[in-house]
Each structure stands twice: as C-alpha cells, then as structure tokens.
Amino acid sequence: MTSKYDKTPKEQILYANMLFYGCWSGLAIMTVTYVIYAFGILDPHVSMDVVTRTWTQPVQEYLTVGQVPVGWGWATLLHKGDFLNFLGIALLAGMTLVCYIPLIVAYLRKKDTLFAMIAIAEILVLAFAASGIVGGGAH
Amino acid sequence: MRTTILVAAACLLVAGLVWAGADAGVAAEGGAAVNAMTGASSDTPWWMWPIILLGFCFILGIIAVLAGVGGAVLFVPLVSGFFPFHLDFVRGTGLLVALAGALAAGPGLLRRNLASLRLALPVALIASACSIVGAFVGLALPTDILQLCLGITIMFIAILLLTSKNVVRPHVEKQDAISLALGMSGLYTEPSTGEEISWKTHRTLPGLLLFILIGMMAGMFGLGAGWANVPVLNMLMGAPLKIAVGTSKFLLSITDTSAAWVYLNKGCVIPLMAIPSIIGLMLGSFVGVRLLAVAKPKFIRYMVIGVLLFSGGRAFLKGLGI
Numbered sequence A: 001m002t003s004k005y006d007k008t009p010k011e012q013i014l015y016a017n018m019l020f021y022g023c024w025s026g027l028a029i030m031t032v033t034y035v036i037y038a039f040g041i042l043d044p045h046v047s048m049d050v051v052t053r054t055w056t057q058p059v060q061e062y063l064t065v066g067q068v069p070v071g072w073g074w075a076t077l078l079h080k081g082d083f084l085n086f087l088g089i090a091l092l093a094g095m096t097l098v099c100y101i102p103l104i105v106a107y108l109r110k111k112d113t114l115f116a117m118i119a120i121a122e123i124l125v126l127a128f129a130a131s132g133i134v135g136g137g138a139h
Numbered sequence B: 001m002r003t004t005i006l007v008a009a010a011c012l013l014v015a016g017l018v019w020a021g022a023d024a025g026v027a028a029e030g031g032a033a034v035n036a037m038t039g040a041s042s043d044t045p046w047w048m049w050p051i052i053l054l055g056f057c058f059i060l061g062i063i064a065v066l067a068g069v070g071g072a073v074l075f076v077p078l079v080s081g082f083f084p085f086h087l088d089f090v091r092g093t094g095l096l097v098a099l100a101g102a103l104a105a106g107p108g109l110l111r112r113n114l115a116s117l118r119l120a121l122p123v124a125l126i127a128s129a130c131s132i133v134g135a136f137v138g139l140a141l142p143t144d145i146l147q148l149c150l151g152i153t154i155m156f157i158a159i160l161l162l163t164s165k166n167v168v169r170p171h172v173e174k175q176d177a178i179s180l181a182l183g184m185s186g187l188y189t190e191p192s193t194g195e196e197i198s199w200k201t202h203r204t205l206p207g208l209l210l211f212i213l214i215g216m217m218a219g220m221f222g223l224g225a226g227w228a229n230v231p232v233l234n235m236l237m238g239a240p241l242k243i244a245v246g247t248s249k250f251l252l253s254i255t256d257t258s259a260a261w262v263y264l265n266k267g268c269v270i271p272l273m274a275i276p277s278i279i280g281l282m283l284g285s286f287v288g289v290r291l292l293a294v295a296k297p298k299f300i301r302y303m304v305i306g307v308l309l310f311s312g313g314r315a316f317l318k319g320l321g322i
Helices: A011-036 A048-054 A061-066 A070-076 A086-109 A113-131 B002-029 B039-043 B047-067 B069-083 B087-111 B117-140 B145-164 B179-184 B204-221 B226-236 B241-265 B271-291 B295-321
Strands: B186-191 B195-202
Touching: A011 A086, A011 B087, A011 B179, A011 B271, A048 A061, A061 B087, A086 A113, A086 B087, A086 B241, A086 B271, A113 B117, A113 B241, B039 B226, B047 B069, B047 B271, B047 B295, B069 B087, B069 B145, B087 B117, B087 B145, B087 B241, B087 B271, B087 B295, B117 B186, B117 B204, B117 B241, B145 B179, B145 B204, B145 B226, B145 B295, B179 B204, B186 B241, B204 B226, B204 B241, B226 B241, B226 B271
Parallel strands: none
Antiparallel strands: B186 B195
C-alpha cells in the first residue's frame, strides 16, 4: 500500500539540511569564542571574579553587579570576550525560526494553507520570544 | 573494556557530585552576604569550573543516552542540587543543553522520517507558546517555591519513568477528525525487519491540550520535556514508539527555543557555565550512543530513577528550607 507520506517529504529534508548546517556552525562558533574568552584573548565585560561571586545569587544580582544588559543588549558588547559567546548561542537559538521560513513557501506551493498558517504562527511566537519585548525587563 | 569505561564514568559522576556538593556546602556556610556566600570563588579558581562542568556533563551525557532520558532532566536537578549555581542560571543553561541536543539529533530524525513534521508542527505551536508563559511564571516565582515545585516534578518524572509502559505499536482503530484535518499520519521503515509501518493518531484534542501543560513546565523548570512528550504522543495519541521518541526529540528544538530566548533576554545565561555544559553533554551523548550496544540499559535506567528521586527530594527539601 502506498501513501502520500511513504517518502520523507521534501520540505522535511530541506528543514533537516538547514538545521544540520546551522546547528554544527553554532557549536563550532561557540567552541572558538569560548576559547577566546577563557584564554583571555579578549577582555570580558564581567570579570571572572564577579561571575563566580554572583552566580550563586538570583539573576538580578549578576545583572546589577556585572552591569549586564538585558534583551539584545549583548549585541553591543560583542567586542568583549564573554559576550562574544552569545554569537554561537544566538545562532543555535535562532535556527528553528530560520528553518521555518522555507516551510511556509513549501506548504503554500502544496496548497496546504493550514500548515502554512501554522508555520507563520510559529515564526511569530518565536520572534516574540526572541525580540525581548517582554523578556528584556528586569527580574 | 567498555563496561570498565562505564563504571569509571559512573564513579567520576559520583565523585564530581560529592566534590561539587561539598564546595556548595562551603559556599552556603559563608552566610547571607554576597561575598560570604560565594566561597566557590575564594576556594576554587574560576578556571576549575568549566573543566568540572565539562567533565560532569560529559558523564551526564553518557548516562542520559543509556537511560533514555534527555540531558536537561538530569542536569537541572543535579546541578541545582549539588553545585553552587543559582536556579535561574541552571534553568537557562538546562534549556540550552536540551536545545543543543535536540538540534543535533533533529536532522537525522527528520531525514529518516522518524520525526514527523506533520505531527510536530501543530503540537510545537502550542507547546512553544506555552513555554514562554512558563518561563515568565518560573522567573517571577520566589526561588524556594520554585525549588519545591521542581522537587515535586522531578520525583513525579522518576515515578513516571518507573511505571509508564510505552507501547511499541499502539492500535489506532480510527483516526479522529482533527488528526485527519492535520494529516497526522505517515509511513516509516523499521530498519531491523525492513517492514514498512503506517501510522495515524487518535485522541488528538486531549493530546494537544496536554501540550499546554507540557510547554508550561518546560519553560518554568528548564527541563526540556521529552519525559512528557513521549507518553502523550505514544500512549495517548497512538503514535508508534519510534515516531513518538523521534518527534519528541525534534519537538524540543522548537519548544525549548522560545523558552531559551526568554532566559537569554533576562540575562540568565552565563557563558562561563553554559558552554562547557552544552559541549560536555553533547560529547557524552555521542559516546553514550556507542556504549548503548554493550551497556545494560535496564540497570542504568533504575540508577537514573534513583538519582532523580534523590535529587528531586533534595530540591524539595531545599524549597522547604531544610
């Protein structure tokens, strides 16, 4: 018996390929930036001493003592060793959103409006979470 | 040889816990003031922590694979219970650990059709939206209440692992209307027999509603949610176990993304502890997959259930201030 799902759908393969390259790029970037940070090649914004003194406390203590920006404020501190690490982290956290974009086109081509709408809604949810509109405030 | 490695890994894990627990104890005895409470910084040079976390998470990654649980479900209770880090940072890192593992596994599962986009997408939309709410609730709650809830949840997960009886191929007599409308069905090839197995889901509405709760809990505790995804997809909705496990793992890459952004935006991710944890756990997972052929998963599963009960109990007592 054959079914329309007897092979992996094309859009699923596309999603898998994008995820594969994005994920491993993110992990590679993370490793490199961590070495730069840990070996002191770039000075950190928050000193190691402050980090290890405040990570036992609620996040607000770390934000105040370390003068750590919330939301997308890290993007302005990429020249600092510690915040450079957020490049890889953001790539990992952003991959799903990016992978969803071609899904919309693929589902619209298949005239699968319902799944195209679901993909659009998911992108909106992820973009809302990533935007920091609500999450960027203090604890 | 491999068994020796496994035993050594377990011993290292226990030693790490004892060491970190003792150091956290020293830190706690320091008193209420910030400086006094951070005995870790005075006793332990900063560069030790990434090494300890890398080694600890490497072992955790091996054990998580062998026990068939996600890394974050072990990471959050153990690290919050035995290391000096505050729960805010542990949850932020826990979500990234779960996310990295799910992103790495996702491509293979999708290509082999063991994770189904048609099953995952509707469920993920509900779970990811609710995980944002869960993350906010978790960050707004006082730490002791959160510890208490975390302890109860972890002990519940241990009991769930002990008692749940997943079904390899559940019998689904009739696909319901929602499942039909969403096209929640598919076909996959069983590699051991070469048999092509078709599947479809039922009880879709209660399944989707349960993902509201699952998403909330994933965001609130930073646990990932594979422990809940699989029973709902398999036992309730009737997806075959392989599809349920594969789709659940892939689902985490979506659900945890939204919650991870909330923690990231709130400043709950400290690279010094997050990155060695992520890399250690992923390397451990690769080794764990290789050891799977010779290990005794049943024994390890019971060991993990014991560890979860213990660490859940510890979190519960911490929440009570005991």
